Amino acid sequence: MDSGKKTHRMSLFLLLLVLTVFPGNAWAVQAHGAPEGLYVHQLAHVFYTAALCYLIWDVRRSAFRSRGWRFLQVFCVLMVFWNMLAFTGHILAAYITSADYVSDTGYLDARLQGPFTSVKLWYYFSRLDHLFSVPSLFFLYLSMRAIYRSRCEEEEA
Amino acid sequence: MTSIPMLPTIIGDMAGSFIIIVLSFLSLRYAYLLIRSQPENFLWGFLFYFCLTLAAFSVSRAVGHLLKQILLISGYREQWRFLAPFTGGFNTLLMISLGAVTIYYHKGIEGYRAIQQKARSIKGANEQLKVAADELQKLNLHLEEMVEERTRELSASEKKFRNFFINSKDMVYFCDAKNRLVNMNASGLKMLGYSVADSPALDLADIFNNEDDLDKYFEEIKAQKFVEDLEVEFARADGTVIYVLLSATAVYDDAGEFIGCEGIAKDLTRVKTMMAQLASSEKMASVGQMAAGVAHEINTPLGVILGYAQLLMDDFPSDTDEGESLAVIERQTKACRKIVADLLKFSRQAESAREDISLNEILTDVLAVTEHSLNMDHIRVHQDLDQDLETIVGDTEKLRQVFINFINNAHHAMEEQGGGDLYVSTSNRNENKEIVVTVRDTGHGIPEKVRSNIFDPFFTTKPVGKGTGLGLSVSYGIVQEHGGSIEVESPVIDKESGETMKGTAFHVILPAAVAESYVVKE
Numbered sequence: 001m002d003s004g005k006k007t008h009r010m011s012l013f014l015l016l017l018v019l020t021v022f023p024g025n026a027w028a029v030q031a032h033g034a035p036e037g038l039y040v041h042q043l044a045h046v047f048y049t050a051a052l053c054y055l056i057w058d059v060r061r062s063a064f065r066s067r068g069w070r071f072l073q074v075f076c077v078l079m080v081f082w083n084m085l086a087f088t089g090h091i092l093a094a095y096i097t098s099a100d101y102v103s104d105t106g107y108l109d110a111r112l113q114g115p116f117t118s119v120k121l122w123y124y125f126s127r128l129d130h131l132f133s134v135p136s137l138f139f140l141y142l143s144m145r146a147i148y149r150s151r152c153e154e155e156e157a
Numbered sequence: 158m159t160s161i162p163m164l165p166t167i168i169g170d171m172a173g174s175f176i177i178i179v180l181s182f183l184s185l186r187y188a189y190l191l192i193r194s195q196p197e198n199f200l201w202g203f204l205f206y207f208c209l210t211l212a213a214f215s216v217s218r219a220v221g222h223l224l225k226q227i228l229l230i231s232g233y234r235e236q237w238r239f240l241a242p243f244t245g246g247f248n249t250l251l252m253i254s255l256g257a258v259t260i261y262y263h264k265g266i267e268g269y270r271a272i273q274q275k276a277r278s279i280k281g282a283n284e285q286l287k288v289a290a291d292e293l294q295k296l297n298l299h300l301e302e303m304v305e306e307r308t309r310e311l312s313a314s315e316k317k318f319r320n321f322f323i324n325s326k327d328m329v330y331f332c333d334a335k336n337r338l339v340n341m342n343a344s345g346l347k348m349l350g351y352s353v354a355d356s357p358a359l360d361l362a363d364i365f366n367n368e369d370d371l372d373k374y375f376e377e378i379k380a381q382k383f384v385e386d387l388e389v390e391f392a393r394a395d396g397t398v399i400y401v402l403l404s405a406t407a408v409y410d411d412a413g414e415f416i417g418c419e420g421i422a423k424d425l426t427r428v429k430t431m432m433a434q435l436a437s438s439e440k441m442a443s444v445g446q447m448a449a450g451v452a453h454e455i456n457t458p459l460g461v462i463l464g465y466a467q468l469l470m471d472d473f474p475s476d477t478d479e480g481e482s483l484a485v486i487e488r489q490t491k492a493c494r495k496i497v498a499d500l501l502k503f504s505r506q507a508e509s510a511r512e513d514i515s516l517n518e519i520l521t522d523v524l525a526v527t528e529h530s531l532n533m534d535h536i537r538v539h540q541d542l543d544q545d546l547e548t549i550v551g552d553t554e555k556l557r558q559v560f561i562n563f564i565n566n567a568h569h570a571m572e573e574q575g576g577g578d579l580y581v582s583t584s585n586r587n588e589n590k591e592i593v594v595t596v597r598d599t600g601h602g603i604p605e606k607v608r609s610n611i612f613d614p615f616f617t618t619k620p621v622g623k624g625t626g627l628g629l630s631v632s633y634g635i636v637q638e639h640g641g642s643i644e645v646e647s648p649v650i651d652k653e654s655g656e657t658m659k660g661t662a663f664h665v666i667l668p669a670a671v672a673e674s675y676v677v678k679e
Contacts, residue, residue, distance in 0.1 A: 041245060044252040051259035058262075102160060107229045108167065111160035127166035130173025137180035137215070144187035144208065151191055151201075 042090055049083040052076045068147030071139045078136035082129055089126025095119050171226050174219030181215035184208045199269035203262045210258050214251035221248060328401070328422040334415055336361040348401075348424050350394035366390035366398050374403070378418055382407040391422070395657065400425045433609060441612055441633060448614055452500040459497065463490040499627045500614065502555065502634055510552045513670055516583055516594055517542045519553060523560045524581065531568055535576025543584045547592055547669035555635045562628040563596040563663050569619065570600025570661065577660070585669070592669050597662035603647040611645070641667035 056076045059069055096112075100120065103110040112124055188208040191201040221244030228237040322329050328345030332338045337360045343353045349364060351357065365371040370389040377384045384405045390398045405420030466486040473479040520542065528538055564579070571577035577599040586593050603611060610616045612633040617626035636643050647661040 037242060037245060037249075041249045041252075044249045044256070047256040048252045051256035055259050055262070101163070106232065108164055110163045112163060113160040116161075124161055124166070127163070128169050130169050130177070134173050134176050134180070137177050137184070137211075140208070140211070141180045141184045141187075144184045144191070144204065147204070148187040148191050148194075151194060155194070 038090060038094075042087060045083045045087040045090075049080050049087075052080050052083070056080075066146070066150055068143045068145075068150055071143035071146055075136050075139040075143055078132050078139060082132035082136055085126050085129050085132060088122060089129060092119055092123040092126060096123050167226055167230075170222050174222045177215045178212075178219045181208070181212040185212045199265055199272075203258075203265060207255070207258050207262070210251060210254050214248065214255055217244065217247040217251050220244070325421075327424070329420075330422070331417060331419045332361060333417040338364075339417070345422070348393075348399065348422070349391060350397075364391050366392040374405070378405065378407050384420070388425070397657075400429045437609060437612065441630075441637075444614055444630075445634060448500040452497045456494070456497050456501075459490055459493050463487060463494065466490060496625060496627065499625070499631050502558075502631045510554070511550055512553065513548045514551055514553050514556070515546065515548050516556070516592060516667070517544075517546050519557050520560055520581055520583065520594065523557055523564060527561065527564050527568070531564075531579060534568065534572040536568065536571050537576075537578050539578060539580045541580070541582035543582075545585065546583050547585055547589050549592060549639070549667050550670050551639045551667070552635075556639070559632040559635050559665065560594070560596065562632045563665075566628065567596060567598035567600060567661070570598050570602075574601065580662075586666070590669055592667050594665040594667070595662055596665075597646075597649060597660060599658070599660040602659060602661050603645070608645065608647065612643075636665055636667070639667055641665060 056073050059073055100112060101110050102113045112120060185208040188205040192205040195201055225237055322342050325342055326344050328348050329342045330338055330345055331340040346353050346356050362371060367390055374384055387403045389401055389403050391401050393399060401422040402425050403420060403422045405418050407418045408416050410416045466483050470483045524538060531538055567579050580597040582595045584593050612629050614630040615626040633643060644664040649658045649660055649662045651658055
């Protein structure tokens with residue numbers, strides 16, 4: 001390999017390095033504004049919800065009727081509710097400003113102040129999303145345990 | 158109420174986050190145990206990856222939330238503002254991953270089902286194959302059993318036919334297309350007088366005595382593919398002839414080519430001899446009846462002739478011509494009466510005494526009388542008399558006459574050749590129920606053509622005047638009268654060595670006194 005080719009390759013590598021380190025100067029790179037992150041997150045919720053709905057449908061279609069698979073369906077349903085609540089919470093969060101909170105001593109003392117609109121109440125409720133996610137995970141745990149035990153019984157039989 | 162405290166949401170968020178981490182890992186543990194127990198199961202694979210991703214999401218989200226609460230409680234609001242997009246980004250990423258895993262499950266499960274269907278199909282095919290293999294194995298096993306059974310049957314059949322071939326008392330032979338005898342059983346070889354251990358290579362032409370018989374055999378084999386009850390003569394190794402009843406079948410190969418024949422021959426020589434003897438007996442019986450009738454008819458006129466001749470002799474002195482003629486008439490009439498008496502003896506019309514007698518004594522007496530004249534003609538007498546010989550019931554005089562006849566015949570047969578040996582023997586036979594007396598000479602023997610006539614009355618080979626031809630006839634009649642029989646051998650075959658000896662042997666077989674009484678009792 002001659003020295004000319006080596007020089008060309010080194011120059012190309014340095015150019016790519018400069019473009020990577022300083023992307024703002026590269027015209028080809030699209031700029032992403034702040035709302036994009038929220039939209040992507042919300043789309044992820046939608047995608048996750050759709051996937052869970054599909055899973056429920058497919059489990060029912062596949063005629064998996066054991067206890068474990070029924071628990072998995074409960075998990076999916078609760079997780080769908082959680083997704084819906086989280087999705088709603090993210091939208092409502094945009095309507096809540098720092099002015100809606102009051103605090104005397106700090107973060108732990110923070111309060112959502114009135115007047116209470118449905119937006120505020122739903123927002124407050126959406127902050128309690130673990131009411132769905134924790135039972136949902138609990139049913140997933142029950143589901144995995146039941147399926148595993150069923151499998152063990154089959155093996156013993 | 159003008160405000161709602163956010164503290165419950167903060168506490169719920171922190172506690173919930175912690176619980177979610179715990180529950181997700183507990184679920185992951187069971188999913189892991191599932192996939193470990195059955196790694197090839199796609200469903201368990203899906204559940205494991207779903208739980209793994211969910212655990213990662215739970216950790217990401219819960220840690221983010223806990224971090225948020227801790228930083229906010231601690232007053233690091235700015236720091237949280239910096240970290241929030243990262244935890245949110247991770248949450249988003251993992252949530253998408255969860256969805257992707259679930260969607261992937263869709264495709265995966267279809268593939269899994271296809272594989273399962275294929276597996277079921279292969280399993281079904283394998284089961285069918287196994288069933289087919291089992292059936293094949295059974296068939297194979299059965300085939301082996303069948304082959305074994307057939308082999309056993311074949312072996313038994315082969316043994317049966319081999320035994321038949323070996324043990325048959327008749328000749329069994331196989332010959333090839335060129336009429337060479339390729340197999341002959343021991344009985345056949347013995348029948349032909351060949352050694353079983355060292356039998357020579359023979360063909361049919363060697364054993365058929367007459368070419369005409371052989372031609373007839375071939376003609377029938379060719380025409381109807383078998384020969385049935387063909388009476389032929391076989392030539393023995395020593396040149397003697399045996400009479401056999403032959404049945405044979407032509408053998409053809411699959412292409413219909415003649416490859417030989419197989420046959421069975423039964424020795425009829427003995428039967429033929431017996432038949433001849435039977436015929437002879439019948440003939441003798443009829444001749445005897447005729448002789449008895451003639452004798453009775455002639456006896457009366459002879460008595461009258463003799464009576465009148467003797468009356469006339471009283472009227473004419475013996476030195477006159479008439480007296481001499483009457484003496485001739487008387488002498489010849491007496492000779493005629495003797496002939497008539499012999500005829501009556503032959504036809505068993507003469508009266509007989511019934512007493513216990515020893516044949517040894519009779520033979521000793523007879524030999525004492527005849528020995529001198531025998532010695533004169535250089536005939537040596539050999540006696541072999543059984544000292545334990547059973548007695549018989551009969552007429553001493555008549556039996557004496559029988560043996561005198563035999564010895565006289567032997568004498569005549571040997572005197573022409575200037576001497577010889579005379580063997581006289583007695584023995585018990587058939588568990589002492591029979592007595593055999595043998596008188597054998599080394600004379601010229603009896604020609605075959607006259608053998609069947611020797612017991613006929615008036616049959617003689619002697620010159621005219623030398624014998625009446627009634628000697629053997631009378632002997633025959635006397636032996637018959639005693640319930641016995643006469644067997645003739647000429648030439649004589651030595652029973653021990655099997656050699657053929659010159660001369661003639663007369664065997665007189667008579668029932669012993671014990672046997673006779675046994676027969677009477679029966």
